[in-house]
Amino acid sequence: MTDIDDTDEVLGAVSTAVLAVTRHLSVAEVLEVIVRSARRLLGARYAALGIPDDEGGFAEFIADGVSDRQRERIGPLPRQHGMLAALLRGGETIRVPDIQADPRFGWWPKAHPVMSGFLGVPIVDGDDVVGIVFLANKISGSEFDERDERILTLFAAHAAIALANARLYERSLELSVVEERNRLARELHDVVAQQLFSLRLTARSAAALLETRPAEAARLLERVEELSGTAIDELRSVIVELRPAELDSSGLVDTVRKFVELAGRTHGVTTEFSAEGELLLSRAGEVEVLRMVQEAVHNALRHARADLVTVALRGGESIVMTVGDNGEGFDPQSGTPRGLGLLSMTERTERLGGRIDIDARPGEGTTVTVTIPCEQPTARQASIEGES
Incomplete structure (x- = not known):
């Protein structure tokens, strides 16, 4: 990392990132934040974090620095071979100036980005290697050094704790459900x-x-x-009792605002929220809008690699929800991008008698706009009477 020279400041940044990932709701989100933070902190062009399965592959493999389109061209998730297998089975850090010149290197698919400098660290929980995290190609053009190795090793140690915490959280959540x-x-x-x-x-x-x-x-x-x-x-x-309690205590606008602010802090991205007009919605409608905001924001954070996400709610003759990001975008003609969750949002919109529009362009971000009719006085009154 070129703009942070003081070790204490770097370690403070690592600790801040790790504390953020422990607040995530799923292991997948934890992995995404870890690998993204590792790449940015150490100034690498590529980064990845893998959790092995029992069948010679990876149950989770999160890469940063590779576009969705390039990832599709690369193909399926990697297998446990070559340098990845060496990290998993050897349980020791690997730092080489040119990965292709190392005898442990195997091969990669034709569409795989060309990598040279390589730094990989096993993620260890007790005596078990539970995953690997590696970086490739320093942006500065220099080689990874001992300082980079120490920092990534510290990050891997914290990652093991974060993964354990996330799994415990998911397990407790399953039990709670x-x-x-x-x-x-x-x-x-x-x-x-x-x-x-x-x-x-x-x-x-x-x-x-x-x-x-x-x-x-x-x-x-x-x-x-x-x-x-x-x-x-x-x-x-x-x-x-199935309705989120915060909607009753804080209302839809404040509930969405708090969610957007927390999502920004957790992922380390800038978020903006605005609301205007009266949002005339039934109790069920409020839940649907909240879930659609959460889905769209999570998509922007997990898949678009955005550093700015905006959310707006506007009332009036109709209610308009807009979620935009400045991420990678996609080509609508190529089909629905992975993980968009469009079906869920479409079904929710249809239940409210509205429509959903997706405006996306490669390299120019994505905007999701949901327009639904506000409650007519008679329907609104019927809803209120039905809930009383």
């Missing part, structure tokens, strides 16, 4: 199922008495109406 599903299932069984069972018995009794004792049947039918209303209320109370 299972526990919540079980709780909701018990709630539905203990409350709603009992109400429906009583409703069914009362309806059968009313049907049996309809011809011989119509007055008694009428009374039971009133009871059926009462029980059905209670069951609906109980079911609604369970469903409401």
Whole structure:
């Protein structure tokens, strides 16, 4: 890295990056931040981080410095061979001025970028090599030196901790989801199922008495109406718990603002947020818009390699959500880019009766615009009454 000469300052930057990755929600996001930070901190043209699988390949392989189009031309994920295998099996750092001149070098696909200087470090957890991180081609043209090696080794040590923390977090999240599903299932069984069972018995009794004792049947039918209303209320109370609590405490605008700010800090990119006008949305509509913002922002951060992401919400005759980035973009004629999640956003937009537009150009970023109708007074009032 050419513009940071003081070791303490470099190590501080490494620690800041590692602290940021521990706040991510998935192992994949952790890997992306690690490899991107490593490349920037040490001034390399290419960087990659791989987590091996048990079948001679890689369960995760995150590369930085290679465009999506070039990655598609390269082909499938690499196998555990050549220098990658040496890192995984030897468990020692490898630093060479020319990777192709090293006898451990194997081969790479035709579309693979040409690499010369190479610095690779195993990611070790106890006695196990759980991954590798490597850099290639110093941008300055110089070779990787001992200082680079020390810093990347420190980064790899922190990466092992970050990976362990992320996996523990994902596991705890999975357990929480299972526990919540079980709780909701018990709630539905203990409350709603009992109400429906009583409703069914009362309806059968009313049907049996309809011809011989119509007055008694009428009374039971009133009871059926009462029980059905209670069951609906109980079911609604369970469903409401699936709504993000922050939407009720802070509202849609503040919830989106906090999310955008946190995403920027976590990924180390600049984010901008703006909102204007009244956003007339039902409770369900607010959840859908929030999820679409999260999806679009995550796509920009994970796949577009953007350093600026903007989010805007605008109310009025219709509600417009816009998420833009200055990343790599893509050619719409070549098909949907990997990881865009367009289907999910399209389905959410259709549920709200709106439309989604994608404006993308190679090298010029991507803008996602979702336009949905705001609630008409009658529909809005019906929504409010249904939630009360």
